[in-house]
Every structure is written in structure tokens, then in C-alpha cells.
Amino acid sequence: xxxxxxxxxxxxxxxxxxxxxxxxxxxxxxxxxxxxxxxxxxxxxxxxxxxxxxxxxxxxxxxxxxxxxxxxxxxxxxxxxxxxxxxxx
Numbered sequence: 001x002x003x004x005x006x007x008x009x010x011x012x013x014x015x016x017x018x019x020x021x022x023x024x025x026x027x028x029x030x031x032x033x034x035x036x037x038x039x040x041x042x043x044x045x046x047x048x049x050x051x052x053x054x055x056x057x058x059x060x061x062x063x064x065x066x067x068x069x070x071x072x073x074x075x076x077x078x079x080x081x082x083x084x085x086x087x088x089x
Contacts, residue, residue: 002082003025003026004024004070005080006021008020008046010077019039019043019051020036021035021036022035022055023083024070026070028065033052033055
């Protein structure tokens with residue numbers, strides 16, 4: 001299983017500041033999202049509640065291998081970084 005951290009960059013991806021929106025657990029062609037708490041103040045002027053919906057959309061849009069597709073995503077506001085898998089998995 002591959003685990004990706006979903007990062008949102010409120011100003012732009014070139015700025016090092018980001019907010020973790022969740023983790024994407026990728027198992028073959030399946031992907032499950034673990035939601036993170038996103039403080040509204042950290043993502044203004046964006047709507048913190050809508051970011052999770054956008055993350056779901058991005059994950060559902062990837063065809064085939066979700067981990068590979070998300071790691072290759074070209075976006076000015078989103079990035080995905082592989083992290084260690086869950087304990088025991």
C-alpha cells in the first residue's frame with residue numbers, strides 16, 4: 001500500500017507554505033481518503049470545507065494507478081507526497 005499526503009498550497013505551489021488536506025491510501029487501483037482537519041484561517045480566501053470535495057474529485061479523476069497519477073499531477077495549488085505507510089500495513 002502506498003500512502004500519499006495531499007497538500008494544498010493556498011498562495012501557489014512555488015510558495016513553500018502548504019496545508020495537509022488528507023492522506024490518500026492507494027492499494028493497486030483502489031484509493032481511500034483519510035480526511036485531515038483544515039483550519040479555515042490557513043487557507044483563506046479558499047473555503048476549507050470545499051477543499052476535501054476537491055481532493056475527492058482529484059482522486060476520482062485518476063485512472064489506473066491512483067498513486068502514480070496523483071504524484072504526476074500538474075497543479076498550481078495541489079501536490080502529493082509519498083509518506084510511510086500505516087503501521088502493520
